[in-house]
Amino acid sequence: MRQAIFVAATFFFLSCSSPENAKQVVMQYEIDSLQKVLQNVKPGLGELMLSIQIHHAKLWFAGKNRNWKLANFEVDEIKEQIEKAMAIETERPEIKSLPMINGPLDSVSNTILKGDSTRFISAYNLLTNTCNNCHKAVNFEFNEVQIPDSAPFSNQVFDNRNK
Ligand code: HEC
Numbered sequence: 001m002r003q004a005i006f007v008a009a010t011f012f013f014l015s016c017s018s019p020e021n022a023k024q025v026v027m028q029y030e031i032d033s034l035q036k037v038l039q040n041v042k043p044g045l046g047e048l049m050l051s052i053q054i055h056h057a058k059l060w061f062a063g064k065n066r067n068w069k070l071a072n073f074e075v076d077e078i079k080e081q082i083e084k085a086m087a088i089e090t091e092r093p094e095i096k097s098l099p100m101i102n103g104p105l106d107s108v109s110n111t112i113l114k115g116d117s118t119r120f121i122s123a124y125n126l127l128t129n130t131c132n133n134c135h136k137a138v139n140f141e142f143n144e145v146q147i148p149d150s151a152p153f154s155n156q157v158f159d160n161r162n163k
Pocket residue numbers: 045046047049050052053056078094095096097098100101127128130131132134135138140143145
């Protein structure tokens with residue numbers, strides 16, 4: 001139905017205005033359609049946060065078990081999701097507060113590169129507090145995160161037993 005209207009509208013513009021105008025109408029229609037498609041396939045901030053939540057939990061068990069390669073992978077996954085949120089969630093005003101997490105993420109990375117368990121635990125605490133500080137700053141304080149008690153998945157190995 002919408003396509004029929006579009007075809008009719010195109011013919012209308014083709015018949016009554018210059019070819020340039022008709023071309024613009026078609027292009028605008030295509031841009032609008034693409035924007036709609038993008039809106040539907042683009043993950044929302046909540047979905048990106050869900051992914052961050054999973055990597056945040058995995059990071060803890062990898063770091064606690066001194067599985068530094070996995071810990072490094074998990075912290076990088078969080079950084080990737082943060083970068084993605086900065087790039088695509090531009091219409092969300094909360095995004096301005098997101099960079100507060102970059103310093104704590106880098107601190108965690110440094111403790112992993114040094115293989116320093118004690119500092120890893122305090123850097124992870126700071127990271128978790130900063131997640132919550134941002135949630136408070138943008139009125140999502142009811143989304144409170146904490147250090148996890150148990151491994152998030154039983155089908156993944158977090159310790160170094162096979163290394
Ligand atoms: C902008 C600052 C900001 C930072 C930094 C931030 N969040 Fe969020 N978080 C949000 C916002 C905004 C939402 C609500 C998203 C929505 O509208 O669905 C959210 C939602 C969540 C949720 C709820 C998802 C759900 O579906 O239940 C979790 C879990 C979460 N964040 C985890 C984290 C973790 C873990 C970190 C730190 C590694 C973090 N967040 C850092 C802003 C932030």
